[in-house]
Amino acid sequence: MKNVFNKLFALNLFSLMLLLTFSVSAQNDGDALLGVWEPSNGKARVKIDKIGDKYFGRIVWLKEPKDPNTGEPKVDKNNPDVSLRSTPLRGYRMLKDFVFKGDGVWEEGTIYDPENGNNYSCIIKLKDDNTLDIRGFIGIQTFGRTDEWKRLIIKKKG
Amino acid sequence: MSKLVLLFTFNILLLVAPSFLKAQETEEDDFSQYDDLDFADEAAKRYATSKVIGLSPQKLILMGYDAQGPYKIQSGAVNNTPAETMNTTLTHGFQLAANIPVYSRNSLIVQLGFNYQGTTFASTKSTYENDFNQVLANATHHTLGLNTTIFKPFNEKNFLIFQGSMDLNGDYELTKLQNPKYLKYSAAAIYGWKSSDRLMWGIGFAQTYRAGELNYIPIVLYNWTHPSLKWGAEVLAPARAHLRYTINPRNMLFFGYELQGQSYRLNNGNNVNWNFDNLELRRGEIRVRAIYERQVVGFIWLGVQAGYRIGYSFNVDHVADGKDFFRGSFGDDPYAFENKIGNPLYFNFTISLVSP
Numbered sequence: 001m002k003n004v005f006n007k008l009f010a011l012n013l014f015s016l017m018l019l020l021t022f023s024v025s026a027q028n029d030g031d032a033l034l035g036v037w038e039p040s041n042g043k044a045r046v047k048i049d050k051i052g053d054k055y056f057g058r059i060v061w062l063k064e065p066k067d068p069n070t071g072e073p074k075v076d077k078n079n080p081d082v083s084l085r086s087t088p089l090r091g092y093r094m095l096k097d098f099v100f101k102g103d104g105v106w107e108e109g110t111i112y113d114p115e116n117g118n119n120y121s122c123i124i125k126l127k128d129d130n131t132l133d134i135r136g137f138i139g140i141q142t143f144g145r146t147d148e149w150k151r152l153i154i155k156k157k158g
Numbered sequence: 159m160s161k162l163v164l165l166f167t168f169n170i171l172l173l174v175a176p177s178f179l180k181a182q183e184t185e186e187d188d189f190s191q192y193d194d195l196d197f198a199d200e201a202a203k204r205y206a207t208s209k210v211i212g213l214s215p216q217k218l219i220l221m222g223y224d225a226q227g228p229y230k231i232q233s234g235a236v237n238n239t240p241a242e243t244m245n246t247t248l249t250h251g252f253q254l255a256a257n258i259p260v261y262s263r264n265s266l267i268v269q270l271g272f273n274y275q276g277t278t279f280a281s282t283k284s285t286y287e288n289d290f291n292q293v294l295a296n297a298t299h300h301t302l303g304l305n306t307t308i309f310k311p312f313n314e315k316n317f318l319i320f321q322g323s324m325d326l327n328g329d330y331e332l333t334k335l336q337n338p339k340y341l342k343y344s345a346a347a348i349y350g351w352k353s354s355d356r357l358m359w360g361i362g363f364a365q366t367y368r369a370g371e372l373n374y375i376p377i378v379l380y381n382w383t384h385p386s387l388k389w390g391a392e393v394l395a396p397a398r399a400h401l402r403y404t405i406n407p408r409n410m411l412f413f414g415y416e417l418q419g420q421s422y423r424l425n426n427g428n429n430v431n432w433n434f435d436n437l438e439l440r441r442g443e444i445r446v447r448a449i450y451e452r453q454v455v456g457f458i459w460l461g462v463q464a465g466y467r468i469g470y471s472f473n474v475d476h477v478a479d480g481k482d483f484f485r486g487s488f489g490d491d492p493y494a495f496e497n498k499i500g501n502p503l504y505f506n507f508t509i510s511l512v513s514p
Contacts, residue, residue, distance in 0.1 A: 036192060040264040041207045042314075043355060045192050061192040064355070068385040078407050090189055113514065115211065116407040118457070120514045130199040136514035138457045143218050145514045146262035150202045152195035 030100030032126055036060065037149040039134070045152060046094065055106055057095030059114075065090060078117035089114055098124060111136045120144070205264045205311035206352035208319075212383035212390050214402065214410055214451065215459065215512035218257060222508035224277075225250040226467055229500030231279075233290045236474075236495045237432040242288035244281050244295070249502075251276035251298065257307075259513070267309040273325075275301040289430045290474065290495065296429045297329035299422050299441075311352075319348040319360065319379070325367075328423035340423050340480040342367050348379050356383045368397055370419040370442030370471035372482050400449070408453035415446045419471065421482070436478050437494055442471035445504065453512075461508035469499035 033055050036047045045061035067074050074089040098109035104126035111122040111134065120136035127133050130151040137144025226249040235241045254274045261268040277299040286292045305323035312318070322345045330336040344367055350360025360379040365372070375396065383390035383402075390402040392412070400414030419442030425432065447465025454460050473493040477483070485491050 036195060038195075038197075040205065041209075041355070042204050045195065047192070060189055061195075069387075080408075111514075116215070118514070128199075130197070130202065138218075138511065138514065142258065143511060143513075145259055148262075148264040150264075151198040152192075153198045155194045155196045 029102070029104075030055070030106070032104065032129070033098070033100070033106055033124065033132070036152045037132060038152055039149050040147050046149070048095065053099065055095070055098040055100070055109070056093050059089055059092045059094055062090055076114055076117075078114060080117050095122070095124075098122075203265075204314045206314055206317045206358070207311070208267055208309040208317075210352075210358050210381045210383050210390075211355050212387045212402075212404060212407075213381060214392065214412075216257065217255070217459070217510040218513050220253070220255040220508055220510040222253040222461075222506060223250070224253060224275075224504065224506045226504040227502035229502040231291070231294070231472070231500070232498040233288045233294075234495035234497055235288070237289045237430075239287055239289045242286060242291055244279075244283075244286065244288075244291045246279055246281045248280040249277060250280070251278055253508075257305075265311065267307075269307045271305040271307070271323075273301070273303045273305065289432050290424075290497070293329065293425050293430050297331075297427060299329050299439075300327070300332060301420055301422075302326045302332075302335070315352055317350050317352060317358075317360070319346075319350065319362070321346045325420060327420040328426050330423075330426040336423055336426050337480075342421055342482070344368075346377055348377065350379055356385065357381070364397075366397070367421050368417045368419045368442065370440030370473075371421055371475065372484050373486070374484065410451045412449040412451070413447075415444055417442065417444055417470070419443060421475075421477070423477075423480070424474070436476055436480070437474050438477045440471045440473050440475055440493075442469075444468040444470055457512050457514075459510050459512050461506075461510065463506040463508075465504060466501060467504045468501045472497045472499040 031050060033048050034050060036045055037057070038045050043063045044059050046057040047060045048055055048057040062074060065073055075085060076087045076089055076092060077085050079085050079087070092114065094112040094114065096110050098106040101107050106124040109122050109124070110119050112119050113136075120138065122134060122136050123141065125133040127148070132149040133146050134149055135141060135144050135146045228245065228247050231244040231246060233242055233244060253276070255271065257269055257271040259267060259269045279294045281295055284295060286295060303323050303325035305321065308320040310318045310320070322343070324341045324343050326335060326338070326341055328336045328340060344365055346362060346364035346366070348360040348362030350358055352358040358379070358381050362377050362379070364375055364377045366375060367373070377397070378393065378395045380391055380393040380395070388404055390404065391400070392402055393399040396417055398414065398416040400412040403411040405411065419440075422439040422441060424437045424439055445465050445467050447463050449461060449463040451459055451461040473496045476494045483491065
C-alpha cells in the first residue's frame with residue numbers, strides 16, 4: 001500500500017510541476033499586460049491588474065484631476081447611469097474583463113470613455129514590450145479606432 | 159485516500175493563490191505613486207492628438223437627405239435659346255459618406271473616405287425653351303468622391319494635416335459614369351499648434367471647388383472648447399465655422415455656416431443638342447444654419463439641420479476636356495453664360511454611426 005502511495009505521490013508531484021510550468025508560462029505571457037500605461041492623449045494613466053483570470057485597468061492619474069468648473073476632483077459626470085455620476089474618475093475601472101488569448105492578444109473586454117460615457121468593445125494587442133494597441137470598436141473591428149498606449153515606469157533618479 | 163485529497167487540495171491552492179493575492183493588491187494603491195513616471199521605452203515620445211476635449215464625434219458612416227424649398231433660377235440665354243426663369247418646387251437628394259481610420263499610430267493617423275451626394279431640381283414644368291433649364295430638369299446632379307485625411311503630429315504641440323479628395327461631378331447616370339478625365343481634385347494642408355487639450359489651431363492653404371470654380375485660398379483651423387465644456391468652436395474657414403453648444407456629450411447644437419459647392423459637368427446624356435459639349439455648372443452656396451445632433455441608441459446619432467441657402471455662384475463655364483482653369487477674384491475670363499438663383503430655406507436630416 002505504501003509503495004502504491006509513493007508512486008501516486010511521485011506521479012502527482014510530476015503532474016503538479018508540469019501544471020505549474022504551463023501555468024507560469026501562460027501567466028507570464030498574459031501578465032505582460034500588467035503595469036501602468038499612458039493613452040496617446042496623455043490625459044490619464046491606467047494601471048492594469050489581473051483579477052482571477054481576467055485583466056482590468058483603472059485610472060490612477062489624471063493630467064487635470066480637478067473639474068475646472070467646481071474645483072472638486074473629477075467625477076464620472078457623463079455616465080448615462082445617473083447613479084454613477086458621482087463616482088470619482090481616479091480609481092475608475094475603464095478597462096474590464098479582458099481575457100488573454102495568446103500571441104500578445106487580449107479580447108472579450110470593454111473600454112469606457114469618460115468623456116462621452118460610452119462603453120466600447122475592445123481588443124488589446126501587445127505591439128512590443130512597452131506598447132499596446134488598444135482598439136475600441138462598434139460591432140465589428142472595422143468600425144473602430146486604435147489608440148497606442150505606452151508603458152510607464154518609475155522615473156529614474158539623476 | 160485522505161492523503162491524496164490533501165495533496166490535490168494543496169495543488170489547487172498553489173495554482174490559484176497568485177491571482178488571488180494580485181487581486182487583493184490592486185485595491186491598496188496610493189495614487190501619488192503614479193505622479194512621477196517615465197516612458198519605459200526611452201525613445202518614446204508624446205504627440206499631439208487630433209482632437210480637443212468636447213469636439214463633436216467623428217462620423218464613420220453617414221446617410222442623409224437634403225431638401226431646399228422653392229426658388230427661382232433666372233437662366234441666361236444659351237445656344238440661341240432665350241433667357242428664361244425656372245420655378246423650382248423642390249431641390250433635393252440623398253447623401254452617403256464613410257470615413258474610416260485605416261492607420262492609427264500616435265505619430266500618424268490616416269483616414270480614407272467615400273462620399274456621394276445627389277441633387278435633383280424638381281420644377282413646375284418638364285419642358286423649357288432655355289437649353290440650360292432643360293438640362294437641369296432632365297437629370298440629377300451627382301457627386302461621387304474618394305478622400306483621405308492624414309494627421310501627422312511632430313511633437314506634443316505641432317502637427318500637419320493633409321486632406322485630399324477627387325470627385326466626379328455631373329449629371330451623369332450612376333450606371334454610366336462620366337469619363338474620369340473630368341475628375342476634380344481638391345487638397346488642403348494645414349500646419350497647426352495644439353496649445354492645450356481644449357485648443358488646437360492652424361493655418362494653411364487649399365485648392366478647392368467649394369465656391370463652385372477652381373480656387374486657391376488660405377485656410378484657418380480653430381477647434382476650441384471652453385473649460386465649462388458647454389461652449390466651443392469648430393472652424394475650418396472659409397469652408398465652415400460653427401459655434402457649438404453641448405447640452406451633454408450626447409446632445410449638441412451648432413450655429414454657423416458651411417460653404418458648399420462643386421463644378422458639375424452638364425449634358426452628359428446629350429439630351430439637349432447644343433453646340434458645346436464641355437459646359438460645367440459652377441455651383442457654390444453658403445448655408446447659414448442651426449444643427450441639432452443627438453445620440454439615439456448606442457453609437458447611432460441623428461442630425462437635423464435647417465437654415466437659409468444663399469446662392470453664391472450658379473454660372474456656367476466652358477471647360478475644354480475637363481482641363482480646368484483658374485479665374486480667381488481678379489480674372490476676367492468670360493462665363494459661357496450667367497444665371498441668377500434665389501435663396502430658399504432648406505432642411506437636412508442625417509443618421510450616422512459615430513467613431514469611438
